[in-house]
Amino acid sequence: MPLPQHTLMDSHVVVVGGGSGIGRAVAGVASNLGARVTIAGRAAAKLEAAASEMDGPVATAPVDMTDEGAVEGWAAALGPVDHLVITASSAAHGPFAALETGKVRAMFDAKFFGPYVAARAVLPRIANGGSITLFSGVLSRRPGLNCSGLGAVNGAVEALTRALALELGPNIRVNCVSPGMVRSEAYAHLAPETRDHMYRSTGGSLPLKRVGEVGEIAEAVLFLMTSPYTTGVVLDIDGGHMVRQYATR
Numbered sequence: 001m002p003l004p005q006h007t008l009m010d011s012h013v014v015v016v017g018g019g020s021g022i023g024r025a026v027a028g029v030a031s032n033l034g035a036r037v038t039i040a041g042r043a044a045a046k047l048e049a050a051a052s053e054m055d056g057p058v059a060t061a062p063v064d065m066t067d068e069g070a071v072e073g074w075a076a077a078l079g080p081v082d083h084l085v086i087t088a089s090s091a092a093h094g095p096f097a098a099l100e101t102g103k104v105r106a107m108f109d110a111k112f113f114g115p116y117v118a119a120r121a122v123l124p125r126i127a128n129g130g131s132i133t134l135f136s137g138v139l140s141r142r143p144g145l146n147c148s149g150l151g152a153v154n155g156a157v158e159a160l161t162r163a164l165a166l167e168l169g170p171n172i173r174v175n176c177v178s179p180g181m182v183r184s185e186a187y188a189h190l191a192p193e194t195r196d197h198m199y200r201s202t203g204g205s206l207p208l209k210r211v212g213e214v215g216e217i218a219e220a221v222l223f224l225m226t227s228p229y230t231t232g233v234v235l236d237i238d239g240g241h242m243v244r245q246y247a248t249r
């Protein structure tokens, strides 16, 4: 049997969140494989900078996913789409007893309702055989202190993935990537020494003894976009976070 070919040649891949981090890596891989790529996010200048660093031509389509009215017009301007990948999100951390509800609601707006609205708006334009890939994270099933809201929103994204896979099959496959900690701009707000300590201490607790790189997550997205018999899956790409030891021996 011949080896399966990952091909995206001439397909249109839209990456919401493609201006940085994992989304930018997904856009780069897709572009290298011959896809026509469109990246979206709120900051137009960031999108232009990311697009200019890619080998192939990459279009930019700025949008704030939390603005439902704007998302409709944005989706209409995309034209036909083969694969929609949504990495865009924001996070809110803090003790359950102290974190303001408004911050948790804003996070649900960005990480759950944003992808929900964007996926629904793009859906009529996704070709048969196409896919939607959403993003959750390890905290849904391996909770962390001060991350109750983030764990909950990840769980909501995973539940949505399974429901959409059922409802949108057989024409459109829907999957979710659950990354562990990955070096990305998501942590750019931290002081470098704080960030390095976090990477070292989290990485050291994992079977693979390091945090992930954005390209390693992009590989998983490539698989989900091109694997014709994969739907309804939450794919853990986390260096073994799900099986890490709780206490050192």
Ligand SMILES: NC(=O)c1ccc[n+]([C@@H]2O[C@H](COP(=O)([O-])OP(=O)(O)OC[C@H]3O[C@@H](n4cnc5c(N)ncnc54)[C@H](OP(=O)(O)O)[C@@H]3O)[C@@H](O)[C@H]2O)c1
Pocket: 016, 017, 018, 019, 020, 021, 022, 023, 040, 041, 042, 043, 046, 063, 064, 065, 066, 086, 087, 088, 089, 090, 110, 114, 135, 136, 137, 138, 178, 179, 180, 181, 182, 183, 184, 185, 186, 187
């Ligand atoms: N990195 C990790 O360690 C890690 C761990 C677990 C899960 N994850 C998940 O993996 C996904 C990707 O993370 P990442 O590290 O690549 O994050 P990132 O580098 O911060 O990228 C997120 C992107 O989303 C865009 N964005 C944010 N809010 C948006 C909105 N309302 N509308 C449109 N675009 C928006 C941002 O651009 P603008 O600000 O310009 O809009 C940014 O380019 C996220 O779902 C994250 O929760 C990441």
